[in-house]
Amino acid sequence: MFKRSDESLIEKAIGGDAKAWQQLVSRYQAPLYYFGLRLLGSPDDARDLLQDVLIVLCRNLAQYRGDSSFKSWLFGIANYRAMDMLRKRKTTTEFTEEHDFYDDEAPSFEQQLYGQQTQRLVQQQLRCLPPEQRLVVELRFYQQFTFDEIADQLALSSNTIKSRFYAALDKLRTQLELADVEQSANF
Numbered sequence: 001m002f003k004r005s006d007e008s009l010i011e012k013a014i015g016g017d018a019k020a021w022q023q024l025v026s027r028y029q030a031p032l033y034y035f036g037l038r039l040l041g042s043p044d045d046a047r048d049l050l051q052d053v054l055i056v057l058c059r060n061l062a063q064y065r066g067d068s069s070f071k072s073w074l075f076g077i078a079n080y081r082a083m084d085m086l087r088k089r090k091t092t093t094e095f096t097e098e099h100d101f102y103d104d105e106a107p108s109f110e111q112q113l114y115g116q117q118t119q120r121l122v123q124q125q126l127r128c129l130p131p132e133q134r135l136v137v138e139l140r141f142y143q144q145f146t147f148d149e150i151a152d153q154l155a156l157s158s159n160t161i162k163s164r165f166y167a168a169l170d171k172l173r174t175q176l177e178l179a180d181v182e183q184s185a186n187f
Contacts, residue, residue: 004020004023006024006027006069006070006071007066007070008020009021009023009024009027010024010061010064010070013061014061014062025054025057028071028074029050029054031143032049032050032053032054032074032075032078033046033047033050034046034142035049035075035078035082035138035142035143036048036049036050036078036082038123038126038138038142039082039086039131039134039135039138040082040085040086041123041127045085048085049078049081049082049085052081053074053077053078053081056077056081057074057077068149068152068153069149071143072145072149072152072153075139075143075145075153076152076153076154079135079139079153079154082135083131083135086131121176121179122172122176125172125175125176125179126138126172128171128175129168129171129172132164133164133165133167133168133171134168135154136150136161136164136165136168137165137168137169137172139153140165147161147162147165
């Protein structure tokens with residue numbers, strides 16, 4: 001099946017093609033939602049972020065100039081809105097353990113359980129990072145942007161992005177090792 005390019009869909013959506021608009025929204029709806037979920041920690045906040053980004057997109061789609069990829073431009077909007085939400089909140093939301101965010105494709109129950117526990121643990125530890133570091137980890141790992149693309153989105157140098165990324169990885173590694181030691185001590 002032929003997959004239209006973002007630019008083709010944008011052109012048609014700006015021209016009033018509702019189907020092209022819907023395809024564009026469908027393409028990015030889930031990645032934006034999960035971006036918000038990982039960054040903000042709450043399904044409600046993630047839905048609010050998604051709705052906010054889609055409203056901004058609807059109002060400003062014609063302003064997309066193509067200087068960067070559409071995905072990069074769109075996630076730049078999401079970054080800005082998410083950071084604004086975090087600033088307004090000023091407190092870290094606890095990760096909701098009863099909500100399963102991922103569909104594991106592990107064949108056995110044990111592998112599935114281990115994968116879910118690992119994801120929850122990583123998500124809990126991500127919550128402990130400062131928002132600036134959490135954002136860089138999200139964009140690098142989950143959205144697969146390059147350091148240069150992240151630097152462009154956040155209007156920072158690549159070296160600053162790399163510094164935040166590696167500092168976050170060091171903190172995560174330490175936190176996960178401590179959590180592993182605590183878990184081993186409980187058994």
